[in-house]
Amino acid sequence: MKEIVIISGKGGTGKTSITAAFAMLAGKNAVIADCDVDAADMHLLLQPDFARSEDFYSGYKAEIDQALCTKCGKCKQVCRFDAVQKINDSYNIINLNCEGCGYCAEVCPAKAIQMVEQNVGKWYISKIKTDAQMVHAKLGIGADNSGKLVAKVKKEAKNIAQESTKDFILVDGSPGIGCPVVSSLSGADYVILVTEPTLSGFHDMKRVFELVQNFHLPAGCIINKYDINKNISKKIKSFCRENSIDHISEFPYDETFTKAMTQGKTIVEFGDGKLKNILVDSWEKIRLLTD
C-alpha cells in the first residue's frame, strides 16, 4: 500500500481537481483522504454519502467556576496569551485567546478552573461515486488543531486501506507549510507537488519542497497552466532535475477545469478528452514511480 500526498505550497494551483481526477482513475483500488480540513472541497466532485460521521475532540479551553473563584488573580498573572480578563470584579476567559495550555488551572489555589476538551470538528467515512471509500472532515469554525484532525483522517484512511488491502491512499493536502501540511506528510510514501509557473507558485513550491526534504520523501511535480509563463515553467523543470524531483506532467491553461467543477465533475468525466489523456498518463507514471 502506497500513501501519496498531493500538496502545493500556494493555494489554488489545482491540487483538489487533480487529486479528484486521480481518485476516479484509481477507482476502487484507492482510499481517498481529504486532508485540507479547514477548506475541504473534494466532496463537491466525488459525491460522498457521509455514511458515518463522528465528532472530533482535541485541545482544551479553560473555564472558570465563578462560585469557587476567590478572585486572587493568579490565573491572569500566569497567562501568556491575554486570555484572562477582569471584568468588574470577576475573572473571565476570552475563548478566542485561550491556547488551552492549562497553566491557569495548574496554579489556581481554589481549583476553580477546569480544562474542557473541545469539539473542534467532525470526520466522515463515505462511499464516493466510484464505490471507493473516502475519509474527510470539517474543522469547526475558527478551531485550531487542524494538524490533529489531519492525523485522524489519515489514520482512518490507513486503517481502511489495510483492512481492505487497497494499493493506494490518495491524500489531498492543504496549502502552506504549517501544522496541517506537516501532519499530512508524516507517514507518506510519495509526494506530488502541484504548482503553477508564477513567481509566487514557484517560490511557494520551493518552500514546501524544503519541508518534504526534511521528511526524506521522494517527490514528483505537476505543472498546471504551464503555458502562462513558459520561462518559469522551464525554471521549475530544471529545479526538479537538480533536486531529483520526478517530472510527472504539465497541463495547459484550460477553463475546462472550472467548467467540469461547475457541473460537479472531475476532469476525466468531462470535456473533449485532452486533459483526460494527460491525467491518464500522469496516473500511469505515478503508479510506476511508486511501485
Place this chain on the structure above:
Amino acid sequence: MKITIASGKGGTGKTTLATNLAYLLSQKSPVILADLDVEEPNSGFFIKGKKIQEKKVFKMIPEWDKEKCVLCGNCQRVCKFNAVIKLREEILVFNQLCHSCFACSELCPQNALPMKSYEVGKITEFEQNNLHFVEGKLNVGEEQAVPLIKETIDFANQNYSSDILRIFDAPPGTSCPVIEATKDADYIILITEPTPFGLHDLKLAVEVMIELKKDFGVVINRFGIGNNDVIKYCEDENIFLIGKIPNMKKAAEAYAKGELLSESIPEIKSAILNIIKNLKLCEVLA
C-alpha cells in the same frame, strides 16, 4: 482603519487585491500593507520597495538543564502539547510543538527548564513612497504561524502611527492563523471565485466572520468563469458585494511575472478603483 483581505479557498486573489488596493490608495495617502500569510508570503513579488530593516522573530521555549533536573516529570505532566517528554534519564523538548506558555518552566521545582529564545522567522520592512510594506516569513519546518502573525501586526503597530490605513493580506483557510489575522481588523474583504469550490469556501469564511462579529463584504475575482451562484448567495444572504475583478488570461500571465495588475492591465485597474469607490460609499474608507 484596519482591513483584512481573507478567503476560505487558497489562490482566489488575496494577494492581488491586497497589493493593488494598497498601491492605488498609497498614491493619495500613506498605507501600510502587511503580509500575514507567513507560511507562503507573496505580496513582496508585487511591491518592490526599498528595504528598511529586517528583524528576526523568536519564540520562547524551555531548555533542559541536566545538572539541576531530578527527573520528577512535572514538566511532562503540565504540558498539554506533548512538547516536553520525560524519558528514563532525559527530558526532550520538541521546539515546534511548544506554545510558549511557560508552565513547564515556571512550575519546575528545580528551575531546570529555563526559557530561551528560539528563532521561528523574520519580519522585513520595505518602503515605496507612501506605501509601507511589512512581511512576516515563517522558517520552513516551523508549524505554528500564529505567533509570527501576531508579531507582524505588533511590528506595524509599534512602527507606525495608528491613524494610517492598514491592509492585511491573510493566509487561506478558516482555522487559527486566519483568526489571528482578522480578529483585530475593523473590516474584512472576503475574496472568492465564482466556482463551486469558491462558493463553498466563501460560506465557511462568512461563518467565521459572523462568529467573530466582523463587518465584511465580498469581492469576486476571475469574474466570468464558473456560474452566478456566488452572486445569488450574496443577494440571498444580504452580503455586500463590493466588486468584481474580470477573468482574463493576460491577468494570469502578468501575475506570473510579478507585475502589479493595476499597472499593466487597465480593466483590472478600473475594477480595483471601483472597489475603492464602493468601500468609500459604505464608509470603510475615508
